[in-house]
Amino acid sequence: MSECIKIKNGLNIQLTGEANKLLSDLPLPEVFAIKPSEFTGISPKILVKPGDEVLAGSPLFFDKNNEFIIFCSPVSGEIIEVVRAEKRKLLEIKILADKEIKYLDLGKSNPAELSRDGIIDALLKGGLWPLIRQRPFGIIANHTEIPKSIFISAFDTNPLAPDIDFIMQGENQETFQTGLNAIIKLTNGNTHLNINGAKETASIFRNSRGVIINKFSGPHPAGNIGVQINHIDPINKGEVVWYLNPQDVLVIGKLFSEGRYDASRIIALTGSQVSSPKYYKTVIGTSVKSILNDGGLKAGENRIISGNVLSGSQIQEDGFLGYYDTQITVIPEGHESEFMGWLAPGLEKFSMSRTFFSWLNSKKKYNLNTNLHGEERPFVVTGQYEKVFPMDIYPVQLLKSILIEDIEMMEQLGIYEVVEEDFALCEFVCTSKIKSQEIIKRGIEIIQKELN
DSSP states (O other), rough: OOOOOOOSSSOOOOOOOOOOSOOOOOOOEEEEEGGGGGGGTTOOOEOOOTEEEEOTOOEEEETEEEEEEEESSOOOEEEEEEEEEEGGGGEEEEEEEOOSOOOOOOOOOOOGGSOOOHHHHHHTTTTOGGGOOETTTEEETTTTSSOSEEEOOOOSSSSTTTHHHHHHTSSSSHHHHHHHHHTTTTSEEEEEEEEETOOOHHHHHHHOSEEEEEEEEEEETTTOOOHHHHSSSSSTTOOOOEEEEEHHHHHHHHHHSSSOOOOOOEEEESSSSSSEEEEEEEEEBBBBHHHHHHOOSSSSSSEEEEEEETEEEEEEEEEEETTTTEEEEEEEOOOOSSSSSSGGOOTTTOOSSSSSSSGTTTOBBBBOOOOSSOOOOOOOOOOHHHHHSSSSSOOOHHHHHHHHOOOHHHHHHHHOOGGGGGGGGHHHHHHHHHHHHHHHHHHHHHHHHHHH
16 A cells, blocks of 8 residues: 555535435335436437336447447336437436346356456446546546556545445445456556545455555545546546446446346435435436435425536436436525625635635535626636646646637646546636636547547
8 A cells, every 4th residue: 555645735615414324225216317418428329219128237228439338227117218309319218117126137257267358348248338437538438448547536525425435334345356356457557446545444445455555635626536647647648547436346346246237326415405414225327306305305495416516417306316426415506695795704605715704613514505606707817726726737727728729738738637527626716707617628529529
């Protein structure tokens, strides 16, 4: 185990509504959905129609740009709706789930006895390949490439983030190790398992074999995969790094040890507008309605987010959990006008600077809403971004190179190392109210178009 890597630049946003260490095992909801729009860069070709019966692991659609990458049903049941937008864009495939999940038999195998190609073939046919993503671009990994390394972040520092140690403490060590044994063979380089160096981590991570265990400490975004890659194995043009999260490793482990696609997932229901925030055992693509009802939404106009408050996606009360998300957050909408605005003492307002008197209590937790507290202003250099951006990249200069679409400068300034979530804190603290994440997304699209 290497020395602890200390992240100095960053910011912990302390919010009310952290999930209590209680695990609720609700009955599965009636409806699940897989949303092709979540997968950047794919062109979906549907394989099912309403009325079709599916098992957990049955293919639902594939990527027309790469027919080997298929997306499977997380549950068994009946296809009840295929939701499309304008120009027949595929938005959702809804499944009416059986009361008890039935699985497609995908066949057991031992990763130790398989070649790299054999493992890739099993992951592709089992519909698990979308779990593996790559930098640059934060897209589904290209199975024809060999990554220089693979990263797994075993902790999350986002606001109200789920405690991954708590989530994984009851999981089977050998199943997790089986998943690691498969993943390790996908690269000629190292597989990095990154843990929180500020506390005792779960034994399932400490006892992992065949990986390099790295410790990180410091404020958010110390748990972000982009920060960890930047500090251990930075990406240059032409290089690729793959990554996934610990629960995905378990899903892969179960594919090989049990021969099935078990899309089980433990998620955290969080936020100041939840009466009883806690953890839930569910399945990828679950309807969030029963979870929200069980947790109890407080009165008022609420913003429901699949993911965290910095980079999650807004959903409706009858919406569905994002494919990669392990958190649902509910906070108040911020439509109300404020008396005196910034002239008020601001004892209940969070501020990175000392604009409000709330800075006097560094341990205070806040009940923040969605109010932006102002409109977009001229993009000026204030030094704020650098205080919360711990990567060896000039964030303001990179954003401005994207705005003028200077591809050569974008490459020199590190566009291959970042995705939207890496700039979420910059967006949060920005005095100019610049939508940094949207700009980074645009920059990635420009580069991808150029490379194609």
